[in-house]
Amino acid sequence: MKKQEFKQRREQLMRQMGAKCIAILPNAPSRQRNRDIDYPYRPDSDFYYLTGFGEPESVAVLVPQREHGEFLLFCRESDPKKEAWDGAMAGLEGAKADYGADDAFPITDIDEILPGLLENRDRVYYAMGCNEDFDQRVMGWIKLLRKQSRSGVHPPGEFVALDQMLHDMRLFKSAVEVKTMRRAAEISAAAHRRAMACCRPGMYEYQLEAELLYSFQAQGARSVAYPSIVGGGRNGCILHYIDNDKRLKRSDLVLIDAAAEYDYYAADITRTFPVSGRFSRAQREIYLLVLAAQQAAIAAVQPGNHWNQPHEAAVEVLTAGLIELGILKGRLNRLIENESYKKFYLHRTGHWLGMDVHDVGDYKVGDEWRVFEPGMTLTVEPGLYIPANSKRVAKKWWNIGIRIEDNLLVTRNGHEILSHGVPKDPDEIEALMAAETAESSL
Numbered sequence: 161m162k163k164q165e166f167k168q169r170r171e172q173l174m175r176q177m178g179a180k181c182i183a184i185l186p187n188a189p190s191r192q193r194n195r196d197i198d199y200p201y202r203p204d205s206d207f208y209y210l211t212g213f214g215e216p217e218s219v220a221v222l223v224p225q226r227e228h229g230e231f232l233l234f235c236r237e238s239d240p241k242k243e244a245w246d247g248a249m250a251g252l253e254g255a256k257a258d259y260g261a262d263d264a265f266p267i268t269d270i271d272e273i274l275p276g277l278l279e280n281r282d283r284v285y286y287a288m289g290c291n292e293d294f295d296q297r298v299m300g301w302i303k304l305l306r307k308q309s310r311s312g313v314h315p316p317g318e319f320v321a322l323d324q325m326l327h328d329m330r331l332f333k334s335a336v337e338v339k340t341m342r343r344a345a346e347i348s349a350a351a352h353r354r355a356m357a358c359c360r361p362g363m364y365e366y367q368l369e370a371e372l373l374y375s376f377q378a379q380g381a382r383s384v385a386y387p388s389i390v391g392g393g394r395n396g397c398i399l400h401y402i403d404n405d406k407r408l409k410r411s412d413l414v415l416i417d418a419a420a421e422y423d424y425y426a427a428d429i430t431r432t433f434p435v436s437g438r439f440s441r442a443q444r445e446i447y448l449l450v451l452a453a454q455q456a457a458i459a460a461v462q463p464g465n466h467w468n469q470p471h472e473a474a475v476e477v478l479t480a481g482l483i484e485l486g487i488l489k490g491r492l493n494r495l496i497e498n499e500s501y502k503k504f505y506l507h508r509t510g511h512w513l514g515m516d517v518h519d520v521g522d523y524k525v526g527d528e529w530r531v532f533e534p535g536m537t538l539t540v541e542p543g544l545y546i547p548a549n550s551k552r553v554a555k556k557w558w559n560i561g562i563r564i565e566d567n568l569l570v571t572r573n574g575h576e577i578l579s580h581g582v583p584k585d586p587d588e589i590e591a592l593m594a595a596e597t598a599e600s601s602l
């Protein structure tokens with residue numbers, strides 16, 4: 161992403177913040193995995209959204225209308241010895257030249273410099289409660305200013321959560337963001353196709369996971385967007401199953417919820433398909449029902465409709481279908497009202513999608529569901545999960561767990577399905593699986 165994109169975001173945010181205020185955004189801390197090994201570093205999404213800066217131990221400060229520069233970056237100084245081991249760091253010069261900071265300071269000097277920046281500012285925009293260590297430091301700087309009040313310094317009187325403004329900005333994706341998300345979805349879809357083509361009875365779930373991971377990385381996505389779920393049979397009914405260590409049985413379905421993060425943007429795709437390559441009659445019946453629910457929900461993603469409409473559409477189709485199959489008994493309206501479907505459909509139909517897989521942005525404005533507008537991106541992911549021994553449910557339905565999840569962009573006239581690159585029609589899935597060899601591409 162170009163420097164200009166981040167600059168525009170900072171400018172937009174600062175326009176909304178107004179004068180006499182300051183925003184402080186610490187980057188995410190590194191996390192230790194074990195002994196002297198850290199987890200791969202992932203910057204905080206809010207921080208990265210505004211800076212494009214991916215190094216740990218950094219803090220961004222925005223001071224609208226400050227004469228000597230509005231965007232300040234605290235970061236690590238260049239250190240040739242360290243860089244010989246760990247690779248290049250931006251350093252103070254890089255922070256200015258490559259990331260557009262008006263000024264850059266060593267992170268080790270932050271306690272000396274930040275109190276001065278807070279002086280005589282009325283409002284501080286800061287995400288309190290997200291990083292306890294940093295909260296303490298911010299409080300320390302405020303205390304320091306209070307002590308100086310007799311010399312005419314006044315500490316800021318107001319702390320404001322940055323979320324409201326910043327997360328509303330993040331909810332609406334720019335053209336470049338959409339392009340990146342399209343790519344994340346394309347990469348993820350290709351990986352799902354590969355998994356379908358590679359699947360054989362007797363494989364371990366982690367072997368299918370390995371095909372996905374290989375495909376993500378080989379296409380340039382360096383991380384998953386979230387831990388991959390590969391659940392055969394009964395494991396497909398466990399919503400957050402990530403053990404992925406059981407064998408895939410010929411007679412089972414396998415549910416794969418997996419996607420790549422590409423350039424800090426997530427995809428989030430689920431497909432469910434038969435391990436044998438052929439749906440049984442019972443599996444196909446439930447599958448077609450979930451697919452119909454998904455199609456009804458997708459049709460409801462339109463500007464002007466509100467957030468809950470896709471969910472309502474999915475619930476109606478699922479409940480009616482469950483009655484038709486004899487799995488639920490009673491009148492449609494009554495069963496929807498008393499939420500009988502929740503026995504088989506425990507989650508909601510989607511969430512915002514973006515830099516975070518469960519992305520930021522309000523789902524309600526006041527008491528009202530948010531209305532869809534062009535530029536919003538979300539998932540649509542209904543499912544049905546019928547574990548073994550489900551009471552009053554015929555045995556033929558047991559251990560069927562199905563979810564179908566796609567990624568959508570709200571457009572001016574309706575929506576675009578970003579994850580269209582992997583089939584979900586059962587005949588198309590069977591055709592792909594029946595093809596002689598796994599795709600030799602990715």
Ligand code: GLY
Pocket residue numbers: 386417428511517541565
């Ligand atoms: N993969 C997480 C979700 O579907 O929400």
Ligand code: MN
Pocket residue numbers: 417418428429430565
């Ligand atoms: Mn998912």
Ligand code: MN
Pocket residue numbers: 428511539541565
């Ligand atoms: Mn999802």
